[in-house]
Amino acid sequence: MKVTINDVAKHAGVSMKTVSRVINKEPSVRKKTYDIVMQAVKELNYQPNTAARNLAGTSSFAIGLVYDNPNAYYIIDMQNGVLSRCKEEGYELVIHPCSASDPDMQQEIATMIQRSRLAGLVLTPPLSEQKHIIQMLDDLGIAYVRLLSGQNHALENDQDSTTEHKNNNCIYVDDYAAAYEITEHLINLGHKTIAFACGDAEHKSTTERLAGYKQALNDNQLEFSDALVYGGTYSFESGVEGAKALLKNNNESGITAILGGNDEIAAGALFASRLMNIAIPEQLSISGFEDSPFSRQTWPKLTTAHQANSVISEHAARLLFSKTRGSRSHDKDIITTFTPTVVIRESTGPAPK
Amino acid sequence: MKVTINDVAKHAGVSMKTVSRVINKEPSVRKKTYDIVMQAVKELNYQPNTAARNLAGTSSFAIGLVYDNPNAYYIIDMQNGVLSRCKEEGYELVIHPCSASDPDMQQEIATMIQRSRLAGLVLTPPLSEQKHIIQMLDDLGIAYVRLLSGQNHALENDQDSTTEHKNNNCIYVDDYAAAYEITEHLINLGHKTIAFACGDAEHKSTTERLAGYKQALNDNQLEFSDALVYGGTYSFESGVEGAKALLKNNNESGITAILGGNDEIAAGALFASRLMNIAIPEQLSISGFEDSPFSRQTWPKLTTAHQANSVISEHAARLLFSKTRGSRSHDKDIITTFTPTVVIRESTGPAPK
DNA sequence: TTCATTTTTGACACCGGTATCATAAAATAT
DNA sequence: ATATTTTATGATACCGGTGTCAAAAATGAA
Numbered sequence: 072m073k074v075t076i077n078d079v080a081k082h083a084g085v086s087m088k089t090v091s092r093v094i095n096k097e098p099s100v101r102k103k104t105y106d107i108v109m110q111a112v113k114e115l116n117y118q119p120n121t122a123a124r125n126l127a128g129t130s131s132f133a134i135g136l137v138y139d140n141p142n143a144y145y146i147i148d149m150q151n152g153v154l155s156r157c158k159e160e161g162y163e164l165v166i167h168p169c170s171a172s173d174p175d176m177q178q179e180i181a182t183m184i185q186r187s188r189l190a191g192l193v194l195t196p197p198l199s200e201q202k203h204i205i206q207m208l209d210d211l212g213i214a215y216v217r218l219l220s221g222q223n224h225a226l227e228n229d230q231d232s233t234t235e236h237k238n239n240n241c242i243y244v245d246d247y248a249a250a251y252e253i254t255e256h257l258i259n260l261g262h263k264t265i266a267f268a269c270g271d272a273e274h275k276s277t278t279e280r281l282a283g284y285k286q287a288l289n290d291n292q293l294e295f296s297d298a299l300v301y302g303g304t305y306s307f308e309s310g311v312e313g314a315k316a317l318l319k320n321n322n323e324s325g326i327t328a329i330l331g332g333n334d335e336i337a338a339g340a341l342f343a344s345r346l347m348n349i350a351i352p353e354q355l356s357i358s359g360f361e362d363s364p365f366s367r368q369t370w371p372k373l374t375t376a377h378q379a380n381s382v383i384s385e386h387a388a389r390l391l392f393s394k395t396r397g398s399r400s401h402d403k404d405i406i407t408t409f410t411p412t413v414v415i416r417e418s419t420g421p422a423p424k
Numbered sequence: 425m426k427v428t429i430n431d432v433a434k435h436a437g438v439s440m441k442t443v444s445r446v447i448n449k450e451p452s453v454r455k456k457t458y459d460i461v462m463q464a465v466k467e468l469n470y471q472p473n474t475a476a477r478n479l480a481g482t483s484s485f486a487i488g489l490v491y492d493n494p495n496a497y498y499i500i501d502m503q504n505g506v507l508s509r510c511k512e513e514g515y516e517l518v519i520h521p522c523s524a525s526d527p528d529m530q531q532e533i534a535t536m537i538q539r540s541r542l543a544g545l546v547l548t549p550p551l552s553e554q555k556h557i558i559q560m561l562d563d564l565g566i567a568y569v570r571l572l573s574g575q576n577h578a579l580e581n582d583q584d585s586t587t588e589h590k591n592n593n594c595i596y597v598d599d600y601a602a603a604y605e606i607t608e609h610l611i612n613l614g615h616k617t618i619a620f621a622c623g624d625a626e627h628k629s630t631t632e633r634l635a636g637y638k639q640a641l642n643d644n645q646l647e648f649s650d651a652l653v654y655g656g657t658y659s660f661e662s663g664v665e666g667a668k669a670l671l672k673n674n675n676e677s678g679i680t681a682i683l684g685g686n687d688e689i690a691a692g693a694l695f696a697s698r699l700m701n702i703a704i705p706e707q708l709s710i711s712g713f714e715d716s717p718f719s720r721q722t723w724p725k726l727t728t729a730h731q732a733n734s735v736i737s738e739h740a741a742r743l744l745f746s747k748t749r750g751s752r753s754h755d756k757d758i759i760t761t762f763t764p765t766v767v768i769r770e771s772t773g774p775a776p777k
Numbered sequence: 778t779t780c781a782t783t784t785t786t787g788a789c790a791c792c793g794g795t796a797t798c799a800t801a802a803a804a805t806a807t
Numbered sequence: 808a809t810a811t812t813t814t815a816t817g818a819t820a821c822c823g824g825t826g827t828c829a830a831a832a833a834t835g836a837a
Contacts, residue, residue, distance in 0.1 A: 076792080076793065087794080087817090088817060091796095091817060104815080118538040118539045119539065119793085120792085120794065121478075121539050121540050121541075122476075122792085123791080123792070124793080124795075125478050126473070126479050127793090127822050128794080129795080129796080147494070147500065150522060154519070163518060165517075184469040186472065186473065188475060214794085342721065368688070368691050368718070368722075369722075370698045439787045440787090441787060441825080441826090442786060444824070444825060444826095452785060454785065473822085475823080476825085479822090479823080479824070479825090480813045480823075481826085596817055761781080
């Protein structure tokens with residue numbers, strides 16, 4: 072029934088160690104031997120036992136994906152991207168949803184690493200931004216890659232210990248640039264009073280997006296005011312509340328466009344507009360961020376910033392693998408900064424007179 | 425750094441085997457010994473190495489979740505439910521998205537099972553409905569649980585080999601009853617011409633929901649006609665097309681309500697209604713199915729049938745565990761049939777005159 | 778108290794690979 | 808052709824647990 076490395080070795084007439092070398096693509100195997108072994112592997116349909124490899128090897132053949140994010144689309148994309156890379160490399164993926172606010176979380180992650188002897192970890196925001204997590208991983212000496220919002224500066228400007236890492240283990244999503252672009256799109260449509268309904272303040276993406284938005288206003292001689300910003304969370308409900316707050320008193324601020332912190336917020340704003348009988352995009356333009364599937368399922372469809380999450384996470388996995396095993400994948404192929412691109416749909420239009 | 429079972433044994437002054445017994449909750453350990461060992465486990469913060477356990481043991485400490493479903497919300501719920509049970513039992517979860525149409529899929533699943541020495545598998549629709557997959561799993565002699573649409577009949581009525589299983593490894597979602605209920609809700613609102621925009625014909629849920637809908641019509645002396653059914657897929661786009669098709673020629677069929685095969689279809693129908701300038705629910709009632717988060721994010725919010733996916737999948741995992749290891753959890757606690765409940769929101773209303 | 782029986786515990790061989798280091802074979806230098 | 812270096816392969820000790828079976832301890836019966 073189950074075929075082991077010994078069966079293959081016998082079948083190929085070599086030692087098990089040679090088979091091991093072949094399946095691990097170690098260099099010092101003669102072409103001829105390699106072929107013979109591979110032939111045997113195929114004939115017997117041999118599948119190396121993950122548990123055994125993990126147990127015997129220095130590092131294991133499993134990595135972890137840790138997330139605390141309610142956005143199902145985001146998570147699925149992340150998983151799929153990492154999984155596709157794992158498949159390529161013959162690794163397993165251990166997924167670990169958790170709650171950043173949970174005090175036991177740190178211990179929980181440590182436990183997971185220890186139990187599964189993980190070779191590395193991919194961290195998504197907002198966990199990837201938490202100093203104490205990073206610190207712990209450094210202390211544990213485990214490889215990890217962080218998905219972050221921002222740009223790849225040579226050094227982070229804070230002076231704490233994480234700086235020493237030369238942040239060569241980060242994948243950046245340039246939310247700043249994307250927010251700038253999408254704001255510019257609105258400005259080009261003639262909008263002069265553009266509001267921003269933010270996501271969670273603790274998330275770096277929020278500050279990045281906000282900064283990009285502000286800079287775009289500034290570069291185009293548009294005035295910024297605190298009345299134009301609503302601080303909420305990355306949720307539909309927050310979008311509803313945000314739009315209501317921003318447009319209060321019969322839109323006293325004269326807002327003609329709202330930039331949603333993500334698609335859910337934008338969808339919420341859309342919903343609120345309906346409640347307030349505001350026509351989109353005739354009276355008000357609304358844009359999202361992320362291009363999740365449901366940005367195509369609202370009415371009208373959302374203008375948004377497209378973020379290729381599965382591609383991003385695939386590169387995160389690549390980067391992680393390049394740091395663990397005999398980095399087969401060339402580091403050169405790894406993109407470490409992604410900039411979402413504006414996708415124009417029906418929720419934005421020319422500013423009303 | 426890493427604590428092994430031997431460290432614990434030494435610390436507790438017992439043999440490693442005894443420690444093994446304790447962490448596996450085997451019965452034949454004296455209370456006093458148990459306490460001493462547990463104390464040592466705590467003091468050293470011992471975490472059993474998963475790989476070693478998997479390798480040494482008869483069955484491994486990992487189960488798999490296989491799915492082919494584009495619905496992110498559904499998948500995340502499924503994962504979380506199974507995951508929570510796994511955590512409870514100290515198991516790992518190997519997730520495996522795949523494509524039912526992929527000819528290699530069968531081999532792929534077999535490979536996964538072999539490589540990870542999975543103790544069992546949870547199958548979601550539509551994979552759980554595919555005979556050849558079930559057949560393969562039976563041949564492999566691996567434990568599995570199927571999530572199915574339908575009711576728990578003592579025996580399935582088809583005569584093939586899967587019947588022999590006495591289907592005591594299935595969790596049912598009674599889509600028939602739910603569709604009946606939701607149709608009845610519409611009937612009670614005075615609707616007489618109710619259409620059904622179906623999901624994928626290959627999915628059992630589609631036939632179940634359709635049957636429930638038809639039965640409700642029948643029981644209420646309402647006429648059914650093929651013109652009232654649109655056969656599509658479980659997607660937003662299909663919902664758009666479905667609504668357009670059903671309401672064609674200025675709604676010649678006189679439809680006053682559309683039952684969507686799932687929330688996405690309903691959202692699509694909602695979208696199409698906007699295109700056709702049809703007021704919801706004044707001119708047309710639309711209902712969804714599943715109660716996914718975005719049924720609350722459409723305008724108006726969708727009436728739908730709530731399905732507790734994470735609870736369902738948790739019970740699927742329970743059932744699986746009850747078949748593998750020393751079934752700690754009592755089978756009695758396991759619910760094997762779930763019936764979604766109607767959630768009334770704003771997308772359905774009284775039939776127009 | 779002694780012996781038989783049952784319950785707890787431990788010694789040790791595995792599970793299926795990888796790592797190390799020695800050895801054999803091939804390539805190169807003399 | 809032989810000595811020397813390099814490269815390819817193999818023998819064997821682990822990795823950290825579990826399963827088996829036998830020994831030790833506790834319990835009950837005589």
